[in-house]
Amino acid sequence: MSAEKFQNPVVRWIDHRLxxxxxxxxxxxxxxVPKNLNYMWNFGVLAxxxxxxxxxxxxxxxxxxxxxxxYAFDAVERxxxxxxxxxxxxxxxxxxxxxxxxxxYIHIFRGLYYGSYKxxxxxxxxxxxxxxxxxxxxxxxxxxxxxxxxxxxxxxVITNLFSAIPVVGDSIVxxxxxxxxxxxxTLNRFFSLHYLMPFVIAGVVVLHIIALxxxxxxxxxxxxxxxxxxxxxxxxYYTMKDMVGIAVFLLLLxxxxxxxxxxxxxxxxxxxxxxxxxxxxxVPEWYFLPFYAILRAVPDKLGGxxxxxxxxxxxxxxxxxxxxxxxxxxxxxxxxIFFWLLLxxxxxxxxxxxxxxxxxxxxxxxxxxxxxxxxxxxILPLLSVFETTxxxxxxxxEPVLGASKGAA
Amino acid sequence: xxxxxxKKMTASKRPEDPGRRDFIVIATNAMAGLGAVAVAWPLIDQxxxxxxxxxxxxxxxxxxxxxxxxxxxxxxxxxxxxxxxRTEDEIARASATDMSDLRDPESDQxxxxxxxxxxxxxVCTHLGCVPLGQKTGEVRGDYDGWFCPxxxxxxxxxxxxxxxxxxxxxxxxxxxxLSDSVIRIG
Numbered sequence: 362m363s364a365e366k367f368q369n370p371v372v373r374w375i376d377h378r379l380x381x382x383x384x385x386x387x388x389x390x391x392x393x394v395p396k397n398l399n400y401m402w403n404f405g406v407l408a409x410x411x412x413x414x415x416x417x418x419x420x421x422x423x424x425x426x427x428x429x430x431x432y433a434f435d436a437v438e439r440x441x442x443x444x445x446x447x448x449x450x451x452x453x454x455x456x457x458x459x460x461x462x463x464x465x466y467i468h469i470f471r472g473l474y475y476g477s478y479k480x481x482x483x484x485x486x487x488x489x490x491x492x493x494x495x496x497x498x499x500x501x502x503x504x505x506x507x508x509x510x511x512x513x514x515x516x517x518v519i520t521n522l523f524s525a526i527p528v529v530g531d532s533i534v535x536x537x538x539x540x541x542x543x544x545x546x547t548l549n550r551f552f553s554l555h556y557l558m559p560f561v562i563a564g565v566v567v568l569h570i571i572a573l574x575x576x577x578x579x580x581x582x583x584x585x586x587x588x589x590x591x592x593x594x595x596x597x598y599y600t601m602k603d604m605v606g607i608a609v610f611l612l613l614l615x616x617x618x619x620x621x622x623x624x625x626x627x628x629x630x631x632x633x634x635x636x637x638x639x640x641x642x643x644v645p646e647w648y649f650l651p652f653y654a655i656l657r658a659v660p661d662k663l664g665g666x667x668x669x670x671x672x673x674x675x676x677x678x679x680x681x682x683x684x685x686x687x688x689x690x691x692x693x694x695x696x697x698i699f700f701w702l703l704l705x706x707x708x709x710x711x712x713x714x715x716x717x718x719x720x721x722x723x724x725x726x727x728x729x730x731x732x733x734x735x736x737x738x739x740i741l742p743l744l745s746v747f748e749t750t751x752x753x754x755x756x757x758x759e760p761v762l763g764a765s766k767g768a769a
Numbered sequence: 770x771x772x773x774x775x776k777k778m779t780a781s782k783r784p785e786d787p788g789r790r791d792f793i794v795i796a797t798n799a800m801a802g803l804g805a806v807a808v809a810w811p812l813i814d815q816x817x818x819x820x821x822x823x824x825x826x827x828x829x830x831x832x833x834x835x836x837x838x839x840x841x842x843x844x845x846x847x848x849x850x851x852x853x854x855r856t857e858d859e860i861a862r863a864s865a866t867d868m869s870d871l872r873d874p875e876s877d878q879x880x881x882x883x884x885x886x887x888x889x890x891x892v893c894t895h896l897g898c899v900p901l902g903q904k905t906g907e908v909r910g911d912y913d914g915w916f917c918p919x920x921x922x923x924x925x926x927x928x929x930x931x932x933x934x935x936x937x938x939x940x941x942x943x944x945x946x947l948s949d950s951v952i953r954i955g
């Protein structure tokens with residue numbers, strides 16, 4: 362930690378007065394990371410990268426955007442046709458949003474599988490859920506900005522969710538709109554908030570990382586590092602491993618941007634918003650579909666809204682629903698089965714959310730919704746009591762090096 | 770490192786060659802640097818004028834309606850362009866000026882394709898204010914051309930700087946006469 366570790370006299374001069382280099386050095390070399398992390402642990406860094414890409418491209422897009430109902434659609438088309446490289450920057454922003462959610466969903470399911478939400482990382486997990494909520498709000502408001510048909514009707518439907526609140530619901534919706542329907546004031550405030558929220562997310566990410574570095578990363582075995590022999594420094598080992606993931610991530614993102622830029626969007630959003638005509642089949646962006654399916658599964662307005670928000674709220678209390686002291690699913694044979702069932706359930710909900718809300722789809726949505734809540738509210742607490750877990754290794758090294766060395 | 774250096778030296782004749790690993794690190798960093806520049810460029814270049822801005826970069830003006838001695842101001846690329854239908858006296862004074870009196874020597878013939886019509890970008894070359902002298906009754910400065918109220922630059926009847934802080938003459942935009950009465954600016 363002493364200043365002498367830096368060769369460069371300028372760095373040494375600055376670090377003596379403002380110890381940023383020591384801090385970086387500390388995180389890079391002194392921060393112990395379990396040596397057995399697999400590629401699932403790339404997704405935190407990838408989420409951070411996605412956030413950076415979104416903020417940079419977003420700031421650039423805002424330079425050519427006009428938040429007015431008469432100009433917004435044309436402003437976006439102008440970005441696509443006239444602004445230098447505008448088409449690419451917008452396609453990166455659009456697709457990186459989807460990739461951000463892919464990465465974050467994998468990050469969340471990684472946490473679920475390896476029990477990363479358990480003590481002492483409950484707050485770390487809760488901050489993560491907060492980031493997820495903020496992401497959803499940001500993505501929703503960003504989708505409104507191009508002011509196409511899906512923007513307008515998405516905004517109408519989602520803001521109307523709040524009208525389900527008893528007594529004050531309608532007043533809240535009027536407040537959100539700044540009028541009696543989604544209109545210019547709504548677009549203006551959504552733009553303002555869409556610009557603000559990523560920086561709020563960045564702030565919570567800092568807290569997320571502070572909480573992470575308190576006890577360090579969880580690992581595939583889910584037991585704490587027993588000493589220096591179980592850990593390696595972040596740099597160069599995990600910086601290099603993250604670089605591999607980043608390369609693959611950017612490759613896939615470039616593929617989407619340059620070859621399938623609209624694959625994850627909806628063609629109706631290239632029709633200018635028309636407050637007098639709802640599209641025949643309105644769906645949110647794919648990353649909201651599981652929650653949208655839950656909303657539609659309930660034949661009651663308030664009930665649907667409550668269940669939809671409940672699907673996320675349940676994640677906040679997850680550390681207290683799953684009381685099993687064993688973190689990793691590797692040592693929980695029953696939990697592992699139910700984990701995969703939950704993953705399938707989430708995918709099925711996503712599929713159903715994109716289908717019309719009638720016939721067999723409604724029935725299936727109800728079953729899948731019931732299973733989702735059953736998993737968290739009934740199965741996990743019961744497993745905590747009745748599951749027989751496999752014996753845990755004594756240390757992170759043991760499974761690789763054998764009991765005698767690992768115990769040392 | 771020492772081991773790989775020895776290996777490298779046998780493979781290469783030059784002993785000062787960096788080790789193979791150093792080469793890989795430097796090459797990787799260089800590629801990353803190139804990639805960063807390639808990514809940064811579109812993000813910066815998007816601030817340059819867009820295609821629709823460039824498409825609107827020229828205008829056509831009918832000058833036949835301007836009476837002798839009168840001026841009009843038109844907007845071109847967001848800036849005022851002065852078009853003055855000059856009197857015989859103004860033309861005579863502009864062309865009679867001795868080059869040694871000028872800060873930015875330029876003949877009047879070089880500045881006006883047809884001497885009757887003087888076309889200028891109406892932006893003071895000092896710090897970008899719009900000089901006075903377009904409307905009847907406005908101050909025209911000591912040389913009866915234009916006068917910039919911001920910091921007191923005086924321009925003559927050819928739009929040349931004669932007095933005050935401005936370094937160069939009022940700019941003549943690129944223009945052509947499409948007919949006797951219509952000019953295209955830009």
